[in-house]
Amino acid sequence: MPSITVASYNMRKAIGTDRRRRPERTLEVLREIDADVIALQEADRRFGRRAAAIPHHLMDEHSDWKPVDFGVRAQSLGWHGNAILVRKSAQLLDCEIIHLPALEPRGAVMADIRVGGSVLRVIGMHLDLSGLWRRRQAHAILAHVHASTRQLPTVMMGDLNEWSAGGGCLRDFGRDMVCAATGPSFHARRPIARLDRILVSRDMTIADSGTHSSAAARTASDHLPIWAKLTL
Numbered sequence: 001m002p003s004i005t006v007a008s009y010n011m012r013k014a015i016g017t018d019r020r021r022r023p024e025r026t027l028e029v030l031r032e033i034d035a036d037v038i039a040l041q042e043a044d045r046r047f048g049r050r051a052a053a054i055p056h057h058l059m060d061e062h063s064d065w066k067p068v069d070f071g072v073r074a075q076s077l078g079w080h081g082n083a084i085l086v087r088k089s090a091q092l093l094d095c096e097i098i099h100l101p102a103l104e105p106r107g108a109v110m111a112d113i114r115v116g117g118s119v120l121r122v123i124g125m126h127l128d129l130s131g132l133w134r135r136r137q138a139h140a141i142l143a144h145v146h147a148s149t150r151q152l153p154t155v156m157m158g159d160l161n162e163w164s165a166g167g168g169c170l171r172d173f174g175r176d177m178v179c180a181a182t183g184p185s186f187h188a189r190r191p192i193a194r195l196d197r198i199l200v201s202r203d204m205t206i207a208d209s210g211t212h213s214s215a216a217a218r219t220a221s222d223h224l225p226i227w228a229k230l231t232l
Contacts, residue, residue, distance in 0.1 A: 039124030
């Protein structure tokens, strides 16, 4: 049965725990994970042109991925810091942004992708610090997916900012999705919280999952990347 490896990473605009912005180090971490599909959070700079924290030429010349183009900002990797990377050999079937209710700018991104003969829907997200707004955002994402005319095996992943083990927005997502047991990802130097999550629809199987804690990952961001190996 074909398998796909997915990953999620709050890359903190390529600023490490040493307070240095080093996009090459972030790219090194992504190469270590070597996932087929990657959801990034804080992938763009916060101000000005919202330029990509990993310059496009670095991605083109030194990686096996291409960013999904949501057609919003030419200088960015994604939208509101959310980006989806796919293998250069993958086929993008459709993509769109999802507007989320929020006090501060928040959003999610969605892409339908064919990877290695399998088709799946990927949603990348970075939810609010407020539990009330997180639940509203979870409802908005789920409603958007349910309203789609085409239903596909779906992966939702990102920084949920949810500290509880199974309450809050996790309870909302859990009605339709299964959460991978990836382990704690924050803070990178001493991970105690599972703020980053990978959730999959029930027509997919989680064969394996974990947190990537290499030496580079422990310094490249304040979050560790998480990953899951899936079968459709």
